[in-house]
Amino acid sequence: MVKAVCVNGLKRPAEGAGERQAARKRRKAAGGGREPGPEEKSSCLSAALFGEDCEISRDQLYELLKFAALGKCHSAAQPSWCRIYRQSHLAGVVVIVLPEMSQLHFYQFYLQFRHLRKVFRHRFTLTPSANFLASLYGEGANPKPQNTAQGLTSTSSKSSDLKCDPIFQKYGGKKRGLTSYILTSEELNKYDYPIKGSTRWKGYVCTGCDKQRTDSSPLFGLDCEMCLTAKGNEVTYVSLVDARGQCLLNELVKPQSEVVNYRTSFSGITEEMLLPVKTSLSDIQTRLKKILPRDAVLVGHSLNNDLQALEVAELNLEMLLKAENLAEVSKKKDALQPQGCRVQQQLNEPPHLSKPCFLLSASFLECLQVTGQKPLLLGRQELDSSGLCQSNLSTSNKQILQKALEDVPLSTFSIIQFSLGPENISSRLLAELCEKVGSKLTDMLTIYAGPFEENFRLKSVKKKFGKCGPIQCLTVVTETYQPYVCIQYEVLEAAQLAVESLNGAEVAGSCIKVQRPVTAAMLDCDVLIKELELDVENEGVIYVAGLKQSVTEKDLQEEFSQLKDLEMLFLPKDLQSAKHRNCCFLKFQKSQSAVDALEVINGWTLKGSKLRSRHALASGHLWRWIWQMNHSNGKQRGNIFYKKMQQLPDSEQDLKKKVKKLDNHIQKLYRSLQNNTLCVVLFPGVNSTYGSQSGLGLMGIKGDRGRSAC
Template sequence: MEPEKERTGRTPKKGRKRRRVPNKLVGASEVMRDRWDLEERQQPEAKKACLSTILLSDTREITHGQLCELLKYAVLGKSSVPKPSWCQLFHQNHLNNVVVVILQGMSQLHFYRFYLEFGLLRKAFRHKFCLPPPSSDFLADIIGLQKKQIIGDLPKGMEGSLPSSSSEVSINLQNDPIVKKYGSKKVSLTRCLLTKEEMKTYHFPLQGFPDCENFVPIKCCGSITNNSPLFGLDCEMCLTSKGRELTRISLVAEGGCCVMDELVKPDNKIVDYLTSFSGITKKILNPVTTKLKDVQRQLKALLPPNAVLVGHSLDLDLRALKIAELNLEALASHQELEAAGLEPRNTAEVVQQLNTSVLECLDSVGQKLLFLTREADATELSSSKNCQTIKCLSNKEVLEQARVEVPLFTFSIVQFSLEPFPPNLSEEMSKRMKIKWMEMSTVYAGPFSKNCNLRALNRLFESFGPVLSVTLTLESHQPHLCIQYEVLEGAQLAIESLDGSLVEGTCIKVQRPVTELTLDCDILVNELEQDSENRGTIYLSGVSETFKEHLLQQSSLFLGLEALILPKDLKNGKQKNYCFLRFKTFGSAHRALGILTGKNWKLKGRHALTPRHLHSWLRGLPPESRPPGLRVIPPRSEQEAVQMLNLDHPKIAAWRWGRKIGKLYHSLCSGTLCLILLPGTESTHGSLSGLGLMGIKDEEESNILN
């Protein structure tokens, strides 16, 4: 047996022709809508597995079903299952192992309450995301396990207790997004068409929209039926002085016949051919005379009136073509469908693939799942014939067994069960977390003269970031201002820029309020800056509506740029005056920060402090406000919570668990996809969302070093 097959249990795949990565920046207000391949311009040159989660949604909440998508794709690759809809896994065939570590009884609140204690978790894993509150069977949900799949694995002699008809078997598919929309039965083509409202939601070009004035309308006046012809559309683009422009269009008929394959000469000066993704070079495009208007004319002639287009990122392709209002096929709109013929066109087939469990995926490649858990926490998974279950007496034994057994299996699940916080303590922690973040994002500035220019001072402090409130306090001999920022980065930038400086002829001090909750603020800010998710991200204030266009025009200055995150106001949809830029490495981010905060750009910024998923989570916490300086006395329930987490004090126990997970992580081999999942908790006081941390060992360590 070959060495690689002995180690991974999989036969090494032969080299395949390199294909361009599909442009699939998806999301809502925070991620730039036109998705111009920022996250793919730095596709790794070396053939090693790596991750990108730029596709995460606005809330950055990933469902249990979406986790299952990734785990199945990690096992089988794109030839057998759809790609995950929320992230990219490059070079899946170079993964060596998959390890899922579950910390039962922990939530996102617990992680950030004891953030400083979880050293390795915050520094080693670049990709973090919210999870919804836990379901009744978290483990079954993330591996796609259905009751039907357990039936064949019951001990002999118990078959008589099973339902006599397959219709009596309960299969819980109700939460699957495709089943919710289409049902579990085969549906007609006409049901799978995007509605006008869906096209608006996903920003397809529609006639009459403000950004589509110069688009060519192509009305489909024919009646769409289940027999309407399907056409697979794909476009290649380059970067010009005016943004993205078309360089190639391919149109494939339903039978596989290519009916159009044209190179296109852009109207404006090309600044980047994006050759690594499109294959287009200056030499190839020089003799081309075909223009965009010629392509538009050909499309009008080729497409029958009842044509239906199939593809992925059709919104981007149609915008590059500058054509509006076509019938669009949207099977499994959030799934990554390849060009026509490469992925199933039938919704029933898509549903069937989605309902395949991780166990079945492993079985198809001749592998078993390793499941390590405490004996008291064994689940239905333990009874599956394709699962090697090791039941332990304690969490300590789980850890010891994991370090020995995990390297021997392609796919492992290691489950630790921790004693949950008392419900009243969790509720109090949630309130205090909100207050702590509010106080960290608040600064006091002064003293100022009694006739100071308040309007000018407001403009000064707003230049560092969005301000929620400015209050003039007269408790001191001379006036001071209390400024509460929307983001932590704005408050920190104001302190770093203005503390000890002369403002209106007076030397002012800029500082945070000093309370029990902010005593360790300087340490926390420093550690947040070192968080692996933040190390490659910079914060900028003072950006305009045209900032994106300026960035595109001078993109050659910013090597390693993965994504531009432009927050928008939830009420009016307008772009805010700050943004985040995410780079592949810390070095690239640091160089870009120096350029963007120079005199030519007139922006203010610093390295990011807030993991992106944390913004939406903090907004979702119960609103709390209190007068500055009011003491927060730890509740008696916390002082007495010495039995939580392995019968130890919460802080000490969190630190110990961080070290235990670190030992397990360091024992993993290179190229291991590792997920740390805190499922969240349920109580009579409400649900607490979970948290996921994810990375591939070699990739994450190289990012930290850079």
């Protein structure tokens, strides 16, 4: 697995009420596109998105959108996977959705998406959704959009009447008891709650909470933090509070297996914190059984995952309270805080050690309407009474853009859809794109070295080229007059480093040439490598190779701690063996600090091994995606496909032009946004007969000058 370690933390500076008020006045007076002055406090976004931490679920995306749009004053909590500083200074939120497009499309047409890759410095892999826009409305939601003269869809609310509240729409205004808001048996199975008696949960400890629940049953808030071990997810932190906010359990837990990733950026748990801990999972299970009465009702955020990690099951889990309805219960019972129970508030823990108890599982846009905000939806699709999208292909992307330029400044939250049309997302074309991207990645990871003498030692070649990075496979090519060696690496940086440093070098007694495969797809390889280096996501990130297996993460932290402005260390690890891959990535707060570090590290010796370094090409989510594609597509692809497909079909040539226009539309819309606007671009992902393609998210705050400005 992979692991990211934060080296330097960043604390949010305190702001007084007068300062916030003055900043709001300045922001209100500011015009769109104006850069903030040195005295103006602007919003900024921070996210440690590396390796497995870059895969974001729909619920985590909701966390971000809810906090950005509503803020703390509406019981919204900071998202668990990133952080918005000075949220109250945000001028608005704009979400751009590209239906039926995935991470695959972004990298197949990487050069055409010029604006996206130049502007958005934060990217993440998005769990694919069959109908992403409908999911934003929530299951069972029934919004009533209005059609404009141009055939566009606009959703707004002119009243914050309590009758618009989703709780009242679903349950009415009549007072109900606690048991009216419980999960059914079907919902328990659907959301993977552990149930006693099921073979799947064999070996789980039963809580003994088998008594019938009533409207007077006691509520308990449960929250867990997990780390990744060789066994899987294991609990590292458990907290339990009662309905009055009294802390009943607040314990760190020692994992049973070796920890692969502490997930510090999400949980706040570090290796040092767990070193003195003796409490085991069985200790926690015993204490929970003693604390919880037989008719206890558990409340939590992603409670199914917490119960699975605790290996706890009970007979009547259908009595669990639905998290999204707890706010309504709090009004009636006065047992919980009116604005939502948060474990962090009850336990007085730092923010990074806890999560909010409630998910945003009701209609997101309805929540905005209830607070008096006017959400805007523009696109080729509108929602019918079932919440599903219906096509309205008479509307063009150009018309959508023109309407967006007019209406987005009038709304605090906007969703804009640009579509390439169904004719450009057929299963056949998707399969071709998948094959092309996979083949091109394989070719970019592959180099040919030679010629060598007939009696050369392959071990010497492997040792020399292994210093550039992890090798996936190495084979001897015998079809040539003299033998060559085909080397396929696991990371792009390793292949590029080999081409740059070993071409013309003497290896195994021969002066060799190092080159990539000569195929039609590789003709623009140099251009692509250059653009990847200049990608805004790779600013301040460098790649370091030549690490011995005996080098530990602690060794690296101590060795590189002297480097100026070092923010994070990312050490990739193998999924099967959990050993590191003889390379790492270093992220710096400033680009110049990364450049300076390159000069220092090249030639640096660590435990007898000479280190090599270069600018990063595939940090964050792309590193993980390449690894997955590389391993799922086999050890090495042939070039037969490119011999057949050297002439691109007309449909793909046309798609390239449309993608370029789409990028221009997004650029025009982005330029029109006011500074301090959070902009999120979503490639929702694709589910088809050819398999599921992960989505991609790009995000940034306009005018954000990076973490150093926070």
